[in-house]
Amino acid sequence: MVNDLNLRLEMAVSGDSVIINIEGLAHSIEEMMSPDSLVLPKSCIFKIPNILYRQNEKAFIPDAFSFGPLHHDGNPNLKAVEKIKLQYLQCLISRLHTSEIGKKMVIDLIKAIKEVEKEARQYYAESIEYTPEEFVKILLIDGCFIIELFRKDAYEELREKDDPIFTMSCMLQLLYHDLILLENQVPWIVLERLFNMTKQQTHTESLLQLAIQFFGTTFSATPPTKILPLNDIKHIVDLLRKWLVSSIKEEENNSEYWEVMPSATGLVEAGIKFVKATSESILDVKFNDGVLEIPPLLIQETTETAFRNLIAFEQCYTDCEAWLTSYALLIDNLINTTKDVDILCESKIIHSWSNRKEVVQFFNKLYHNTYVKTFYYGRLCNNVNGYCNSRWPRWLAVLVRNYFNTPWALLSTLAAIILLILSFLQTLYTIKC
Template sequence: MSYSSDEFVKILVIDGCFIIELFRKEANQVPREDNDPIFSMSCLQQFLDHDLILLENQVPWVVLERLFNKTKEEHDMPLIELAIEFFISAFSFTEPPPMNQTMIKDIKHIPDLIRKWMVSSTEQVEESPGLVSFRGEKGWQPMPCATSLVEAGIKFRRVESKSILDIKFNDGVLEIPPLLIQDTTETVFRNIISFEQCYPNCEDRFTSYAILMDNLINTAKDADILGKNEILDNWLNPQDAVQLFKNLHHNTCYNEYYYQSLSRDVSRYCQRRWPRWRAALVRNYFNTPWALFSTSAAVMILILTLLQTVYSMKR
């Protein structure tokens, strides 16, 4: 469908005003009507979350800013904070972490704002992210799945961070910020990753995060492990969470993998003698209750036999 210039401008103005008013009402900057369907019907906000994050639906940020500046009052929050306040429900934050607005520049649209917010809030950035070839093979070091890491003695710890991208490994402990998985999670990640894939010179930060989580979550058991450690707040079926991360980076290309040194450190830890032996022991003898019972019984028989032998020798 084609529009004239005037029609196109009219669409931008109407959509932009609607978005700004929606953000203001969500942040209680302006009063809500009692019968406002957006806030009185539970399904509508979820639909809006989905539609507002789609790349094909974006109103340029510069348009939103100009409309906001023409209508703002002295007590109004900045537009960036209003937008973050609206989309905070897509993550596991109870309130928006402090942001450095001086680092969030040249915003293209809402998905770009969310991406810049997360990247700028990251505490630790790899100085030399792992370079990969066009097919993602050069220097590639995949992270073992959660089940294998537990077998090797690695612990998972939930950490509160300003960004979900802040994943660290310290002395056998993998520290991961919590992530909420709900119906809109795939839409948020998929559109931000699509933006990283299509925009020139855009760092593959969310693409790298999706790859890492896909490595960690191979099966529903892996998702359960992260859930029990309060890292995944999963509102979906565990198998749906597995498929979510498997599909997020399907057919993506990336030049830099931002968790290369982290994956390498974890893999090196797993290859040390004791973690390797422990993983083999858990996998071969303690992987089921019956295997645990039979192994424990065999150890008890061995100990009793040894004690009987020592007692007989002393007599």
């Protein structure tokens, strides 16, 4: 019989006696279920799941700059740029105040971050082992560097003559990569607090505007002309995603049932035309009356990093609409061979720094091991397939391809038609006479 919690439970395993301390085991499980060990509802900064991480490790690891706590002490190679962060902090403080008041400014910034320290800690799905003081220090230095970077990018007069970021050609490229890593994020509430406390009256742009301007050419060679207001931003990765999604014109496009559509080559053979759309969001793909409108996409060095981290965020964050994952699936449908890439390049839909074969491989692997609960281009695919299955567009495409593929062929065909009409009229005239 059981008399108290300290009883030992004996079990027969392979003829031996195994002793289990019930109270000790219960205490251990209770510790494992403590709030610090669980994924909290506010969690929005995640360690990349291994199933996504192994697709391309380099797309998730910082090259030079660590931001936030997850990579702060992980790689000694990331320590080299800590002096640059401190230089930016010093530049920010000295620009705002004299040295005496500057010390008070640092204290005020620390107090401001301390007020949201517990909330910021909940943004990370992983348990943060740093003390509150250490955590605040990381957020303050990294956060001030990021907002100062955005300001100096927008206002050249703020850059010092020997600025290490804007005078070394590789630094900005490294930052474009490191700032969009899901594991390398600083909570937006921290950035916004620091930004508002250090804002000057002569600079009217918001933090949101400066951030979008900084990343404006991540997906397109043309920077954005308008920036819509965005709410409840979690961090920079969330900002980029919301910016892309918010720029889509409202239209119900998802469908519970959908079929894979042909590749770009097959669509052209079926009479569908590809046209470069004018939308500022790459997600704003439309199909109407045989014309597939796709916004231009710039494929450059950081494109895969951006896509993979945005997709990882959609896969990990609670109730997040998988728009980027759906887009990756849609483009993979269109691209099977280098000939498909050629069609999209000729239509000025894809601008690539890579060769055609690399573009094919990139899109064919981009959404692997992801889950799409709702495919947001399902209805579009169904409409495209319906158009392809009708006979007239396909016959028209064959006619154009075989008889009107060159100006001379077109002229020859028109001449033959005119000659046929004249012959018919002459015959008709002869019969009547």
